Amino acid sequence: MSDDLKILDEVTNSEYKWGFVSNIESDNAPKGLSEDIVRFISAKKNEPEWLLAYRLKAYRHWLTLTEPTWPNVTYPSIDFQDIIYYSAPKTKPTLNSLDELDPEIKSTFDKLGISLEEQKRLANVAVDAVIDSVSVKTTFRESLGELGIIFSSFSEAVHEHPDLIKKYLGSVVPYTDNFYAALNAAVFSDGSFCYIPKGVRCPMELSTYFRINSAGTGQFERTLIVAEQGAYVSYLEGCTAPMRDENQLHAAVVEIVSHEEATVKYSTVQNWYPGDKQGKGGIFNFVTKRGICLGNRSKISWTQVETGSAITWKYPSVILKGDNSVGEFYSVAVTNNMQQADTGTKMIHIGKNTSSTIISKGISGGRSQNSYRGLVKIAKGAVKARNFSQCDSLLLGDQCGAHTFPYLEVNNKSSKVEHEATTSKVGEDQIFYCNQRGISTEDAVGLIVNGYCKEVFNKLPMEFAVEAQKLLAISLEGSVG
Amino acid sequence: MLSIKDLVASVEEKQILKGLNFEVKPGEVHAIMGPNGSGKSTLASVLAGRKEYEVNSGTVTFNGEHLLEMSPEDRARAGIFLAFQYPVEIPGVSNANFLKTAVNEVRKSKGLETLDSKQFLKVMQEKMKLVEMDKAMTQRSVNEGFSGGEKKRNEIFQMAMLEPTLAILDETDSGLDIDALRIVANGVNALRDGKRSFIVITHYQRLLDYIVPDHVHVLYKGRIVKSGTKELALELEEKGYDWIKEEVDSSVNA
Numbered sequence: 001m002s003d004d005l006k007i008l009d010e011v012t013n014s015e016y017k018w019g020f021v022s023n024i025e026s027d028n029a030p031k032g033l034s035e036d037i038v039r040f041i042s043a044k045k046n047e048p049e050w051l052l053a054y055r056l057k058a059y060r061h062w063l064t065l066t067e068p069t070w071p072n073v074t075y076p077s078i079d080f081q082d083i084i085y086y087s088a089p090k091t092k093p094t095l096n097s098l099d100e101l102d103p104e105i106k107s108t109f110d111k112l113g114i115s116l117e118e119q120k121r122l123a124n125v126a127v128d129a130v131i132d133s134v135s136v137k138t139t140f141r142e143s144l145g146e147l148g149i150i151f152s153s154f155s156e157a158v159h160e161h162p163d164l165i166k167k168y169l170g171s172v173v174p175y176t177d178n179f180y181a182a183l184n185a186a187v188f189s190d191g192s193f194c195y196i197p198k199g200v201r202c203p204m205e206l207s208t209y210f211r212i213n214s215a216g217t218g219q220f221e222r223t224l225i226v227a228e229q230g231a232y233v234s235y236l237e238g239c240t241a242p243m244r245d246e247n248q249l250h251a252a253v254v255e256i257v258s259h260e261e262a263t264v265k266y267s268t269v270q271n272w273y274p275g276d277k278q279g280k281g282g283i284f285n286f287v288t289k290r291g292i293c294l295g296n297r298s299k300i301s302w303t304q305v306e307t308g309s310a311i312t313w314k315y316p317s318v319i320l321k322g323d324n325s326v327g328e329f330y331s332v333a334v335t336n337n338m339q340q341a342d343t344g345t346k347m348i349h350i351g352k353n354t355s356s357t358i359i360s361k362g363i364s365g366g367r368s369q370n371s372y373r374g375l376v377k378i379a380k381g382a383v384k385a386r387n388f389s390q391c392d393s394l395l396l397g398d399q400c401g402a403h404t405f406p407y408l409e410v411n412n413k414s415s416k417v418e419h420e421a422t423t424s425k426v427g428e429d430q431i432f433y434c435n436q437r438g439i440s441t442e443d444a445v446g447l448i449v450n451g452y453c454k455e456v457f458n459k460l461p462m463e464f465a466v467e468a469q470k471l472l473a474i475s476l477e478g479s480v481g
Numbered sequence: 482m483l484s485i486k487d488l489v490a491s492v493e494e495k496q497i498l499k500g501l502n503f504e505v506k507p508g509e510v511h512a513i514m515g516p517n518g519s520g521k522s523t524l525a526s527v528l529a530g531r532k533e534y535e536v537n538s539g540t541v542t543f544n545g546e547h548l549l550e551m552s553p554e555d556r557a558r559a560g561i562f563l564a565f566q567y568p569v570e571i572p573g574v575s576n577a578n579f580l581k582t583a584v585n586e587v588r589k590s591k592g593l594e595t596l597d598s599k600q601f602l603k604v605m606q607e608k609m610k611l612v613e614m615d616k617a618m619t620q621r622s623v624n625e626g627f628s629g630g631e632k633k634r635n636e637i638f639q640m641a642m643l644e645p646t647l648a649i650l651d652e653t654d655s656g657l658d659i660d661a662l663r664i665v666a667n668g669v670n671a672l673r674d675g676k677r678s679f680i681v682i683t684h685y686q687r688l689l690d691y692i693v694p695d696h697v698h699v700l701y702k703g704r705i706v707k708s709g710t711k712e713l714a715l716e717l718e719e720k721g722y723d724w725i726k727e728e729v730d731s732s733v734n735a
Contacts, residue, residue, distance in 0.1 A: 433569040435553035436529050436562075437583035437639065438590070447582060451573025451622065 028217070029086035035059060038186050041086045045155050045189075048162065058175035058185030065179045071342035072371040072403055073311050075247070075284065083249060084217040085187045140204065150195035151206055154222055157193035164195060168226055172255040172292050172319070180251040180286045180313075184220045188253070191221035196231035196262070205461055207236040218249040225255070227262035229295065234265040234461060247275075247310060252287045260295025260322065265303070267460050268316075269468055272308035277366075279338030282310025289316040293325030293351075301328040302345065303459045305468040310339060315373065317346035320354035320385075327356040330456040334472060335368030335400070344374035344405075349385040349415070358389040361453050364400035371403040378415045385415040393423040394452055396445065446472070482507050482678055483528075483548075483647055488539035489703075490527045496537070497523040499703030505647065510679040512689055512714060515700035516722045521682045522566060524700070525651040528680075529563040530556050543647070557583075558590035562645035564636040566652045571623040576635065577605065579623045580642050587643055608641040612668040630661035637668040648672070649680045654688040666691030686718035699725055 029040050038059045042052040067078070144151050150161060158165050175185035192208045208223065227233055237254075250272060258264045266289075275282025285308075291300035302316040318327030329345035347356035356376065364370040376387045393402035404421050426448050434444035450457070450469055457465045483505040490498040497520045505511055515521055526534045528541065530553035541548040548556060571579065584604075585595040596604065605619060612634045624632050633653050640648050650669070654662055669679065669692050681692055689697070689711060697714045699707040701722070706729045707713065717725075 427569070429569045430571055432529075432531055432553060433565065433571070434579075434583075436557050436565075437579075437643065438554055438557040438586040439583055440554050440586070443582065443586070447574055447579065448571055451571055454573035 027088045028084050031084050032081040033059075033083070033085055033187065037085055041187055041189060044086060044088070045158070047158060050162075050166065051158060054169070054175075055186050058182050059187075061175055062179070062182035062186055065182055067179050071313050071373070072369065072405070073313065073340040073342050075311055075340075078247075078249060078284070080183075085220070086189055087217040088189075144202070144204075147200050147203070148197040149200060149202055150193065152193055154188070154191040154193050154224065157224075161193070161195070164226065165193070165224070168224055168255065168257055170255075172257060172290050173253050173288050178288060181253055181288045184222060184251050184253045184288070187218075188220045188222040191223045191252070193223075194225045194233065194235065196227045196233045198228040199230045200228075201231070202233040205234050205236055207238070209238050218251065220250075221252050223252070223254040225264055225266070225291075226257045227259060227264050227298075229260045229262060231259070231262045233263075235267070236461065237266070237268045238271070247282060247284050249284050250287070250309075252289075254287070254289040254316075256291030256300055258291060258293050258295070258298040258300050258325075261297045262295065263299040263301070264291060265301045266291070266316070268302075268304040268306075269460075269471065270304065270306045270308055270312070271471060273310075274308045274337065274339050275310040277337045279310065282339075283308065285309035285312045285314060287314045289314065290319065290346075291317070291327075292319040293322050293327060293354075295325070296322040296351070297324045298322050299326040299328075301326075301330075301459070303328075303330040303456065304332070304343075305456070305460070305471065306331070306333040306341060306343060307471050309341070312339075312341040312343050314343045315345055317348065317375075318356065319348045319350065320356065320382075321350045322354075323351040324353045325351055326354070328459075329356075329358045329360070329374075330459045331360045332363070332453045332456045332468070332472070333360070333370060333372075334363045335365070335370045337366040337368060339366075339368040341369070342371045342373055344372045346375040347377070347387060349376075349378045349382040349387070351385075352381070352383045353385070354382055355386040356388075358387070358391070359455055360389075360391045361456055362391070362393045362402055363396065363449060363452070364393070364402050365396035367399045369401045369403070371405060373405040373407075375407040375409070376417055376419075377409040378412050378417065380411045382412050383414050385412065387415075387417045389417075389419045391419075391421045392452070393421075394449065395423065395425045396449075482544055484540075484542045486540045488527070488541065489537040490523060490534055490539075491537055492523060492534050497703055498527065498539075501539070501700075501704055503698070503705060505678050505680065507646075507678055508673075508675045509696065510673065510681065510692065510694045512681045512683060512692075512694035512697045512711075513700055513705075514683060514686075514697065514714065514717060516726070517684075519700045520703045521700050522651055525563055525566075525649050525680075525682055528556075528561060528649060529553060554586070555590075557643075557645075558587050560646035562640050562643055562648045564633070564640060564648065564650045564653050566655065568624045568627075568632040568636055570625045570627075572625050574623050575620050576623050577601075577619040580605070580619075580639060583639070584642055605642065608638060611641050611671050612638045613664050614638050629656040630658065633657055633661065633665055634668070637665050641668065641672060645677070647678045647680070649682070651682050652684065653681075654683055654685060662688065663691060686714045689714045701725060701729055 029037055035056065038055050042055055141151060173181050175182045194206055196202050225235060256264050256266060272283035272285055293300055300318045304316060306312055316329060320327050327347050333341045333343050335341050344360060345358055358374060360372050362370040362372055372391045374389060376389065378385045391404050395402055402423055406419055408417055410417055426445060430448055431441055431444045434447065435441065449472060457468055460468055485501055485503040488498050488501040513521055523534060527536060536549055581601050588595055614634060624635060627635060653665060657665060681694060694711055697709050697711060698705045707725055
């Protein structure tokens with residue numbers, strides 16, 4: 001036992017590798033939130049009147065709301081007047097060539113291991129990178145454009161494709177949805193927009209990289225993905241932040257619209273700074289992600305690997321409106337030290353013969369708390385709807401907690417809902433078995449946990465899966481008691 | 482190679498080994514037999530370094546090193562292999578991936594280059610033949626859903642891959658039908674190369690028909706009370722343990 005504690009201690013000391021601060025001059029809004037700030041952000045972005053009106057409506061609605069308290073997490077109340085709502089790298093990059101990019105920003109990306117350079121072509125990933133509030137570089141726009149695919153920053157899309165934005169913005173996550181969705185709608189700064197036209201299969205992975213850099217800022221990005229009839233796209237999202245003693249707020253909104261026979265696959269590797277061992281600092285990750293399978297036989301698949309953030313509050317959901325549409329949610333949520341996660345999904349079955357699958361793997365170490373919260377709702381008209389849910393929790397040590405809150409609402413007799421849940425501990429026997437074959441305890445835990453998550457990792461695009469495995473090993477090293 | 486002196490060990494405060502002495506030289510095969518509860522599996526566990534087993538006194542040297550001071554993984558890297566009586570399942574980790582990790586850890590500790598996937602595959606295919614292992618088994622999760630016989634075969638396969646200098650077989654014959662027993666024994670015999678040593682722990686003489694030992698020892702009440710050649714195993718098969726128990730118990734009482 002004491003040996004384990006020693007190893008646990010040694011390894012949980014391992015540093016957050018992405019904790020550097022880039023020395024980029026930035027253009028900040030004054031602290032705090034008011035109608036003036038909302039107008040300031042809109043003016044900064046040179047927005048049309050209709051969008052300002054939308055933001056103001058959201059802001060006024062937000063004022064009537066209170067923070068949700070139902071998640072199974074505890075944290076000091078957030079002072080919303082103590083946050084900077086807009087921060088942009090000062091040297092506004094004109095995106096004609098990479099050479100014009102601020103060298104500090106470029107080196108930030110190098111440190112993060114995301115290359116915006118042409119060699120990315122080999123990896124077949126198009127990247128949109130958002131630092132603090134502004135999208136700084138979108139690669140491969142031209143080659144995607146030839147196929148009619150739009151992949152750009154949200155701000156640009158507002159100017160270049162206002163009809164599409166007007167049509168879909170808030171159509172899946174209205175600003176009235178919840179406290180943080182309203183806040184996001186009022187102050188969102190940038191994000192990505194992606195549009196795949198009818199019948200087009202996007203030939204590469206589209207990827208957005210989010211990074212909070214400036215101190216005292218919140219990040220409120222907005223992602224909107226629309227796949228027209230028969231289209232296909234695989235979308236990746238990665239996130240990191242510097243190590244800071246204070247908590248920083250990240251309240252994003254992601255909306256996905258999948259038309260008839262379209263498929264959208266959305267994968268996230270979330271690695272926001274989780275705070276130190278005592279729970280000081282770290283990102284509050286309060287995110288609303290939702291997709292709608294609007295057309296018949298459409299599909300939306302969420303895969304997430306959550307290893308970062310001090311607090312995670314996130315339920316990527318699918319509204320299964322079209323008949324025979326399919327929703328999937330594959331999740332690995334890891335908490336260590338003092339991290340808290342309350343995450344899961346909602347599958348709302350409306351159309352006939354709709355089916356959904358939920359595979360959730362929660363892993364808790366240290367003194368962390370890890371909750372799965374999921375809703376499966378079968379509407380009256382959702383004839384023969386099917387759901388399968390599997391929620392597994394793995395405990396490392398005896399000071400952490402795992403919780404499961406499944407909600408089922410079934411209003412249709414012909415539907416079929418299955419729920420399986422397990423809780424297990426990494427066995428001493430398993431570790432000893434590995435030890436006896438020459439594998440150290442630390443590596444053994446990595447091996448065992450990776451095996452445990454295999455079902456979910458198999459759903460990730462190849463290079464992301466490798467990344468996720470490494471990340472998991474770093475997040476968990478030795479956290480066994 | 483292995484020298485155990487006056488070893489006293491306990492589990493959950495109960496003394497199991499009570500002053501055990503035992504020597505193994507390179508290339509030798511020693512069989513350890515004895516009635517239930519005599520301490521056979523405890524000996525295996527202590528040598529492998531399972532931490533539930535506490536060593537109270539005594540020394541164990543292995544190739545000149547103090548074995549009891551080494552971590553379980555260092556013992557493994559130094560060449561001690563335990564074929565488990567109850568091999569453990571590791572869901573989601575393929576046998577091949579598990580073994581590749583293990584083999585490379587052992588190689589690293591010896592200052593050898595690690596094997597890449599292609600080299601590893603080649604070695605694996607060679608060794609699979611030893612235990613008549615089919616390819617599908619290497620892609621399945623470690624021991625998950627394996628039959629009793631498959632698990633034991635997998636242990637011997639791992640042994641072949643890791644090439645230990647001392648292999649301890651803890652009741653590897655338990656739960657095996659006659660065909661599986663033959664496969665396992667053939668695997669072990671193929672690994673007898675005159676340098677590698679074996680400690681074969683078993684209840685039954687049957688296994689020793691296939692793996693013929695150089696020495697046979699009887700463990701009783703935490704000590705080795707009788708040693709002999711393979712004929713001793715035959716005698717035990719015929720007469721049981723009572724005569725040895727009587728001998729030991731009367732000499733203690735006297």
